[in-house]
Amino acid sequence: MQQLSYPRFKASQLSKVASAVLGGCLEVASSKVKSFGYLYDEQHFITAVKDDVRVVKLLPNSFRTRASLQKLPVKTPTRFSSVQFYLDEVLPALSAHGACGLVFAKGGGLQEILPTELVEYQRLRCRVAFHALRFREEIRGLGAQLVRRLEAHGRPYVVVHFGLERDVLAYHGCAELFQDLQTESIQYQRKKMLISAEIDGELRIDSHKQRHRGLCPLMPSEVGLLLEAFGFRNDTQLYMAGTEITGGQRVVLPLRSMYPSLDDRFTLTTDQERFALYAVDQQRTPDTSEPGSVYSNAWKKLFVWGKNRPSGYSYPSQKGWWRSVGECEYGTEKYFASTPVEGETNDIQLLHAALDYIVSLDANTYFPAFDKDRQGLPNMASLIMGHRLYQSASLKTFRPNRSVLSALLDQYPHDHSQEWNSWTRAMREVLVDALRPEAIVHLAHTAKSELFLAHPFPECFCRIGQLIRANDFRDLSEDGELFWGRVRMCPARTPSEH
Incomplete structure (x- = not known):
C-alpha cells in the first residue's frame, strides 16, 4: 500500500539539501503518482527556502525539449549516499551540462548522520520538513x-x-x-x-x-x-x-x-x-x-x-x-x-x-x-x-x-x-x-541513523536564554544539557521564519 511514507516525504527534503550542498537551482519535484502541488503548497515552499535554495517551477526553455532532456545526465543516489557522492558524481555532471536529474528511490538520497561541520544542513532538513513542506490549503x-x-x-x-x-x-x-x-x-x-x-x-x-x-x-x-x-x-x-x-x-x-x-x-x-x-x-x-x-x-x-x-x-x-x-x-x-x-x-x-x-x-x-x-x-x-x-x-x-x-x-x-x-x-x-x-535520548542514539527526522535533536533545537526552543519546547529534565546535549543559541532570525 502506498501512503505518505518515509521514501516519498524524505525525497522532498533530500532534494533541497542536495541542491544547497551543490549550490544549484532546484526544479519543483514530482513523483510517479502525482505532482508536488497535489499534496503541498508550492508557493509557500518556494518562499520558505528562498534563502537556502533557489527553486523554479519549470526548467529554462533550452532544457525543456525532448532532445535536450534526453541528453541530460540522471543520477540515482542510494539510500545512504554520502555528501562526497554529490561532490564527485553530481556536481561535475551539473557543471558540464548545466542541469542534472536526481531520482530518489526507496527512501534513498543522503546519509542520515552528517559530519559535524555540516550540521547546518541537518537544520535545513528540519526547516524543509517541518516548515517549508506544508500541505495545500x-x-x-x-x-x-x-x-x-x-x-x-x-x-x-x-x-x-x-x-x-x-x-x-x-x-x-x-x-x-x-x-x-x-x-x-x-x-x-x-x-x-x-x-x-x-x-x-x-x-x-x-x-x-x-x-x-x-x-x-x-x-x-x-x-x-x-x-x-x-x-x-x-x-x-x-x-x-x-x-x-x-x-x-x-x-x-x-x-x-x-x-x-x-x-x-x-x-x-x-x-x-x-x-x-x-x-x-x-x-x-x-x-x-x-x-x-x-x-x-x-x-x-x-x-x-x-x-x-x-x-x-x-x-x-x-x-x-x-x-x-x-x-x-x-x-x-x-x-x-x-x-x-x-x-x-x-x-x-x-x-x-x-x-x-x-x-x-x-x-x-x-x-x-x-x-x-x-x-x-x-x-x-x-x-x-x-x-x-x-x-x-x-x-x-x-x-x-x-x-x-x-x-x-x-x-x-x-x-x-x-x-x-x-x-x-x-x-x-x-x-x-x-x-x-x-x-x-536513548532512541535518538540508537535509531537516528535510520531516520534523522524521527529524532531531530540536538541539531534542530536552539536555546533562547535559559529556554530550549523548538516552537514551544519545554525542558523536561532538571538538567537539560544532560539529556539534550549541546544546544546552540537561537539566531535573531532563523531562515525558516518568513
Whole structure:
C-alpha cells in the first residue's frame, strides 16, 4: 500500500539539501503518482527556502525539449549516499551540462548522520520538513475540520496508528497472527515479494517469534489493553490513522468494545467533503449529465465500492480463493466500509495519509503500534513522532518497546484479581518510562541513523536564554544539557521564519 511514507516525504527534503550542498537551482519535484502541488503548497515552499535554495517551477526553455532532456545526465543516489557522492558524481555532471536529474528511490538520497561541520544542513532538513513542506490549503482545511470534530466534546483525543498494511505484514513475517483468510492473503503477498526479490528469506516464518522480537505490529486489542492500563477512560475519543487495516473491522472490534468513541477519516467526513478534496487537483466537478445519476466516473474512482462490489459468482483469480470473499465483505457490508481495500488508488491514499498526518500532529496523545514500512524502513509513524518532538517535547508521544510489551501482554490475567492490579502497574511503568527524556535520548542514539527526522535533536533545537526552543519546547529534565546535549543559541532570525 502506498501512503505518505518515509521514501516519498524524505525525497522532498533530500532534494533541497542536495541542491544547497551543490549550490544549484532546484526544479519543483514530482513523483510517479502525482505532482508536488497535489499534496503541498508550492508557493509557500518556494518562499520558505528562498534563502537556502533557489527553486523554479519549470526548467529554462533550452532544457525543456525532448532532445535536450534526453541528453541530460540522471543520477540515482542510494539510500545512504554520502555528501562526497554529490561532490564527485553530481556536481561535475551539473557543471558540464548545466542541469542534472536526481531520482530518489526507496527512501534513498543522503546519509542520515552528517559530519559535524555540516550540521547546518541537518537544520535545513528540519526547516524543509517541518516548515517549508506544508500541505495545500484544501487538505489543511479538511484536516482542521477533523480536529475540530474530534475536540467537539471538549476532551483531548488519542490517535492510534496500527501499521497493519498487508505488504508490511508480509515483509516482517506476521501472517500467523491473523485468522486463516488473512494469513493466506499475507502469505501470498510474501510469496510475490520473494519471487520479485524484494525480500530474502523463507516463505514461512514463525510470526510469534517475530512478535516477541518486536518485529510485528501490536494488534488493536493489545493497544486497547495498553491504553486501559495507562489510565485512559473508556469514554476517551480515539482516532484510527493508517491507509489499510488487514482483517477489516473485525480486527478492530475488541478495541471498539473497550473504546466506543472510535473514529477515522471516513466516519468524521462526508463523501462530498472527500470528493471535493480529490477533485480540486483534477479541476473537475461531479458529472450530473445522466438523469438520476448520483455518482460520476470520478466519484467511482474515489470510492472503490463500485469496482469491488460482488458479482453473481466468483471468477478464478491469481490472487487466491480469498479474493472473492474479501470482495463480498468489503462491498456489501457497511460494517467494513471504514477499511480501504486494494482498489483504492495511490493518489487517493496520499490524500488520506495527509489528513491522518494533520490529525496526528494535533493530537493530545499519539500511539503508534508499528513504525516500519514494507522495506523495513521507518514509516509515516516515525515522521510523525519526530515532528511532534520538534513541535513540542511535552506532547504525549508513545514510543512503545514492542518486545517488552509483548512479553507483558502474554502474562495478561483475564480476571480482575490482584494479579490484574499487579499487571496493570507493571504495564503502566513500562509505558511511563518510554515517555521519559532518558528513553527519547536513548532512541535518538540508537535509531537516528535510520531516520534523522524521527529524532531531530540536538541539531534542530536552539536555546533562547535559559529556554530550549523548538516552537514551544519545554525542558523536561532538571538538567537539560544532560539529556539534550549541546544546544546552540537561537539566531535573531532563523531562515525558516518568513
